[in-house]
Structure formats: structure tokens, C-alpha cells
């Protein structure tokens with residue numbers, strides 16, 4: 001048994017990748033010259049503690065280091081500095097024991113066996129994980145209830161559509177009922193309905209309070225629907241770690257409301273907000289200091305025929321846009337450097 | 341609350357990894373055209389060999405380099421049968437380290453409670469058994485059509501079985517080592533090709549080794565490739581008498597051990613080389 005710790009602890013993890021400049025790698029004049037090596041910092045001094053029962057959204061731009069962090073937490077990579085514990089085990093040194101505790105998906109990569117029907121792959125995983133047949137069958141039935149796998153699980157995996165295969169992969173990761181889940185872009189390429197299925201499944205896992213779940217995705221709606229805690233990583237550093245609501249505070253961005261009226265309004269004068277711009281029936285207003293969302297909305301609705309109000313700048317997506325933009329301006333060229 | 345979401349305690353039973361033996365036969369069965377193709381290749385190859393040997397012996401008399409015609413045909417049929425049926429490396433199944441590295445799914449070999457080394461070993465055992473089915477089937481048909489002679493004695497048959505088993509291990513180790521190089525080279529296509537060529541030529545799978553000049557034969561005879569086909573088939577045909585078989589078997593066993601050690605080393609390094617994967 002793995003003790004009582006069912007969480008994930010990441011302490012002071014640093015990871016750099018060695019890359020080579022290949023642009024002038026093969027020169028005719030000096031064919032034997034060594035290619036210039038440089039080190040790119042993928043993770044710098046990352047600390048993270050995820051308790052059992054938590055569902056965190058790991059966000060960041062492309063190349064920010066999310067997948068690298070997941071690879072380190074799953075024991076695929078060894079950090080140069082720092083340590084990782086998953087359920088009390090070192091995922092790199094204790095790979096095989098740790099594997100029982102965690103379920104992993106990696107975006108577009110599949111762990112299914114191409115030649116065999118999907119259900120056979122689940123059978124192979126049953127054998128690899130040593131699952132009792134009854135438990136395996138129950139789990140599969142339950143996964144099938146949500147993900148509707150039985151419609152296609154007798155088809156060889158190579159003939160499945162992307163969405164079908166991704167669902168199979170999710171099921172494959174959950175089959176051994178791991179308490180820790182690492183989901184690296186699990187909904188990549190899924191249509192809306194399937195995304196809903198996946199979301200429902202993950203919500204079920206989250207509500208048990210028994211799992212520690214790490215999700216990376218670029219789909220902000222998903223993060224807002226699922227994750228109560230959000231960790232933002234930027235060029236290898238954690239720049240935000242806190243509840244979803246607190247994300248808005250870090251940007252102190254200006255929020256504006258986009259109001260769409262039934263008919264183009266006459267000159268608009270509001271007590272709670274200033275008009276920023278207007279075009280036809282759509283007007284952008286900025287709340288005055290002290291006026292909250294309810295007051296502005298009430299005033300608008302009281303006197304006008306309003307079709308819709310969009311609160312801009314409060315969606316995770318807007319906040320991240322500001323956050324990414326800001327960090328890009330603050331610290332140019334963080335990665336890189338010579339040596340090696 | 342759904343029992344779905346209750347995390348299970350890790351099972352205390354050992355994984356039933358031995359069931360991975362069925363992986364290759366099942367994959368092949370799922371693609372019966374592939375089985376048909378293998379059968380077709382074997383039949384065609386055997387047919388051509390028979391034509392070739394008949395023509396050759398008509399020209400040059402009863403024995404060629406100490407081998408009579410029935411021995412030569414027996415040799416070629418067996419060598420053909422032993423050389424086919426090794427399906428993983430042919431790449432049709434995308435089960436090679438090479439194709440897994442290319443699409444990145446090799447990471448899943450390292451997040452399971454079964455070490456990748458053992459996973460491949462179980463799977464390889466299944467592949468060997470599958471190949472052996474082809475051999476036994478072909479042998480039966482060959483003997484029934486009196487194309488293939490029986491081994492000279494029971495003891496020769498027994499020694500052949502042992503030698504064949506050792507040869508299969510060597511076979512597996514060679515293809516594994518070749519495949520594992522893709523952890524360093526990303527595509528082991530070049531290495532693959534060289535190894536396939538060497539295997540074909542130096543194992544005696546294509547042409548019996550004793551038709552080559554002396555220096556070539558004695559060199560090739562001590563390489564691991566010869567352990568896969570040349571030695572077991574020579575024992576079967578009586579080319580190597582049972583009384584002289586001990587050093588050959590010992591050499592095969594030695595190759596098993598050496599290659600296994602090298603394989604261990606490469607696996608350990610491969611696990612550390614995982615960072616070749618971007619994403």
C-alpha cells in the first residue's frame with residue numbers, strides 16, 4: 001500500500017532541455033565542427049501541492065511547460081533539481097508501483113493497440129494491471145454508460161474516428177481506478193456533444209473527493225466548468241496558483257460590458273457606467289468605480305429593451321489573454337542561454 | 341454516488357502479463373489477409389527453391405558441397421519457414437519502438453505497472469510461438485508431400501528443438517536491439533535495413549552458409565545470426581551430427597546471454613532517453 005498520502009507534491013522542480021542549433025549544422029567547410037548546444041529552460045523552480053479531492057486546471061501558452069510538468073509528475077522525465085511525490089512515491093524511481101496509482105492521457109497520443117478492437121485493448125490493460133475480472137467488467141460498464149463506447153468498441157482501433165479513439169483512451173486511463181489523474185489535453189479534437197460526455201465523466205470523478213486531478217487544456221470553457229483551482233504556468237514558472245475566482249484579481253484588467261439593444265438606442269446616459277464605444281444596436285460600456293455588475297445590469301434593463309449583455313474581461317479566456325500579454329511584455333527572453 | 345469513481349487499492353496479485361502472449365497471434369488473426377500473404381510468400385519461396393535445387397543438382401550430380409538434393413530442399417524449406425512469421429518488426433502492426441517513438445505513444449510503455457522490457461518480452465514470446473505454428477504447419481505439410489525429409493534420428497530431432505528454442509531467443513534479442521536503437525536515432529530505418537540484410541544473408545536463411553567460401557562461412561558461423569537459422573536447420577538435416585552439437589548449442593546459449601545483457605543495458609538507457617519526445 002502507498003500510505004495515506006493521496007496527493008501530488010512537486011518541490012523546486014527545474015528542467016532544461018538541450019537543443020542544438022541545426023541551421024548551420026552541416027557546413028561543407030567545417031563538417032566536423034560541433035553543433036552549438038543551448039539549454040532551454042522548460043521548468044524553473046516549480047512548487048505545487050495538489051491534495052486528494054482537488055481538480056486543478058493547468059494553463060499556459062503553447063510551449064509554457066505544461067506537458068513537461070506532466071511528464072515529470074508521471075515519472076517520464078527526471079527533473080534536474082527538485083523532487084516529485086505522487087501518493088508518497090517517487091514516480092521516476094518507483095515507476096511500476098506508481099503506475100497503479102495514476103491514470104494518464106496525452107492529447108493525440110494513444111495507448112490503444114491499433115490492430116485490435118478497442119475492447120481487446122481494455123482486456124490487455126486488465127492483464128497488465130492485474131485487475132480482477134469482475135471489477136474490470138463493472139468499471140468498463142460504468143465508463144460505457146457515460147462515454148458510450150460500446151457503439152464502436154468492437155471495431156479495430158485504427159478504424160475509429162479521432163473522437164472515438166480519444167474516448168477510448170480516456171477510458172483506458174481510468175480502467176484501473178487510479179486515485180490520481182493526469183489529463184494532458186484530453187478533449188483535443190472532440191465535438192461539443194462528446195466534450196459534454198467527457199465533462200460529465202470528469203465531474204463525477206471530481207465530486208467524489210477521492211481523486212487528485214490535473215487537467216491541461218486550451219479550452220477555457222472546460223476549465224471554468226471543471227476546475228476550482230487554476231495554476232497558470234508561463235515559460236516554466238508558475239505565475240498564478242489559486243481559486244478560479246482569484247484569477248480575475250491578478251490582472252486588474254478593466255472589465256467592460258457589451259450590451260446589445262433591440263434597436264439602436266438614442267444617446268445613452270447611465271448613472272452606473274460610461275459609454276466607451278457604440279456601433280448600431282451594440283454599445284460597449286465601462287462600469288463606474290463602485291458600480292457592480294448587478295447595478296449596471298439593473299439600470300440597463302430598467303429603461304431599455306436589451307437583447308443581451310456580455311461581461312467582457314471576466315471570462316478565464318479574457319483574463320488569460322491579459323495575463324499572457326502582460327508576462328510577455330514584462331520579461332522578454334527568459335529562456336535560452338549558452339553552454340552545454 | 342457512482343462506484344465508478346471509487347479509487348481501488350492497487351491489486352496485490354501479480355499482473356497477469358503472460359496473457360500478452362496472445363497479442364501477436366490475435367493481431368495477425370484480426371488481419372487475416374496478412375496471414376494469407378505470409379502463406380503465399382512461404383509457398384512461392386519453397387516452390388522456387390525446389391525448382392532451383394532440382395535444376396542445380398541436375399547439372400552437378402548427386403552431392404554439392406556434401407549435401408544431397410533432399411537435404412538441400414529440406415534445408416531451404418525449413419529455413420524459409422523459420423524466417424517468416426516474425427511479424428513485429430515488419431512494422432505492419434505499428435507495435436515497434438520505432439513507430440511508437442515517432443508518434444509519441446511510446447510514453448505509455450513507461451507509465452504502466454509492467455516494465456517495457458517485460459512487456460516486449462512477453463509479446464515477443466507470443467511472436468515466437470506464432471512463428472513456430474507456421475513452422476510446424478509447414479513442416480507437417482512438407483513431410484506429407486515428401487518434400488521434407490525427417491531428421492536422421494530421434495536425438496537429432498531433440499537437439500534441433502533445443503537449438504530452435506535458443507535460436508528464437510537470439511532472433512528476438514537481435515530484433516529488439518535493432519528496434520531499440522530508434523531511441524537514439526529516432527528512425528532506425530537504416531539500422532533496420534542493415535540488420536535485415538545481415539539476418540537474411542548471415543543466418544543462412546536465404547542460401548545455406550556452406551555454399552559460401554570458407555572464410556565467409558567460418559566468420560558468419562560465429563555471429564549471432566547463424567544461431568537463428570543455420571544451426572537448428574543444420575542439426576535437423578544432419579549436417580551437424582548430434583555428437584558434435586554441443587559447441588554449437590553452447591555458442592547459441594552464449595549469444596542469448598550476451599545479447600540479453602546488452603538488451604538490459606539498452607532498455608535502461610532507453611528509459612532515460614525518453615526526452616527525445618517533444619509535445
Ligand SMILES: Nc1ncnc2c1ncn2[C@@H]1O[C@H](COP(=O)(O)OP(=O)(O)OP(=O)(O)O)[C@@H](O)[C@H]1O
Pocket residue numbers: 017018019040041042060061062063064065066067068069615616617618619
Ligand atoms: N524533448 C524536448 N527537447 C527539447 N525541448 C523540448 C522538449 N520537450 C519540450 N521542449 C521545450 O520545452 C518547452 C515546454 O514544452 P511543453 O511541451 O511542456 O509545452 P506545453 O506547455 O505543453 O505547450 P502546448 O500547449 O503547446 O502543449 C517548449 O519550449 C519546448 O520547446
Ligand SMILES: [Mg+2]
Pocket residue numbers: 066067068184619
Ligand atoms: Mg502540451
